[in-house]
Amino acid sequence: MTRQEQRQLFSIFFKIGITTIGGGYAMIPMMEREIVDKAGWLSKQEFLDILAVAQATPGIFAVDMAGHIGYKLGGVRMALLAAGANVLPSFVIILLLASFFHEYKDIQLVEYAFRAIRPVVVAMIAAPVFSMARTAQLTRYTFWIPILAAGLIYLLGVSPVYVILVAGLCGWVYGLLSSRRP
Known part of the structure; x- marks a missing residue:
C-alpha cells in the first residue's frame, strides 16, 4: 500500500471507530461501504469471508474485522494500523468519560440519554444482519439455518459456542459430500 492508501486506511x-455507537456489529455497514463500495479494496465476497473469520476469531469483533481487513490489504503492519485506528477513538472517549462519569451518573438527563441510545443500537445491529443475508445468498432452502440458530440460542439457552461448532461441522460435512457429487 502507498503512504496515501495507508493514511486513507487509518482515516x-x-x-468508523469515532462515529459508530453499538459495537462491532453496528460498524459492519460502514466498513462495507468504505472498504468495498468506496475504496474498492475488497470484493463483497472477500468482505463476507473476513466477516465470517472475524466472528470465529476470539477477541473484540470490530478490532478483529479491522485487523483482518488490514492484513488482507497489506500484511501485519496494515493490520496493526487498521486495528489501532479503530480502537483509538473509543479508548480516548472511554478514558475521558470514566474520569467524569462518577460525578454525573445520578443526573436524570444522563440516564435518559443512555435509555434513548438503546433502540438506535438495536437498529444498527439489525441492519448488517439483512445485508449479510443478501450477500450470503440465503434461499428458501437455507433460510431456516439462521432462524434455527437464533432459536436455539434465545429460546432454549444453548451456548452460541455449541451452535457455531455444530454449524462448522455440518458445513464441513456438507462440503465433503457436495465435492464428491458428479
Whole structure:
C-alpha cells in the first residue's frame, strides 16, 4: 500500500471507530461501504469471508474485522494500523468519560440519554444482519439455518459456542459430500 492508501486506511477506521455507537456489529455497514463500495479494496465476497473469520476469531469483533481487513490489504503492519485506528477513538472517549462519569451518573438527563441510545443500537445491529443475508445468498432452502440458530440460542439457552461448532461441522460435512457429487 502507498503512504496515501495507508493514511486513507487509518482515516477510514478512525472515522468508523469515532462515529459508530453499538459495537462491532453496528460498524459492519460502514466498513462495507468504505472498504468495498468506496475504496474498492475488497470484493463483497472477500468482505463476507473476513466477516465470517472475524466472528470465529476470539477477541473484540470490530478490532478483529479491522485487523483482518488490514492484513488482507497489506500484511501485519496494515493490520496493526487498521486495528489501532479503530480502537483509538473509543479508548480516548472511554478514558475521558470514566474520569467524569462518577460525578454525573445520578443526573436524570444522563440516564435518559443512555435509555434513548438503546433502540438506535438495536437498529444498527439489525441492519448488517439483512445485508449479510443478501450477500450470503440465503434461499428458501437455507433460510431456516439462521432462524434455527437464533432459536436455539434465545429460546432454549444453548451456548452460541455449541451452535457455531455444530454449524462448522455440518458445513464441513456438507462440503465433503457436495465435492464428491458428479
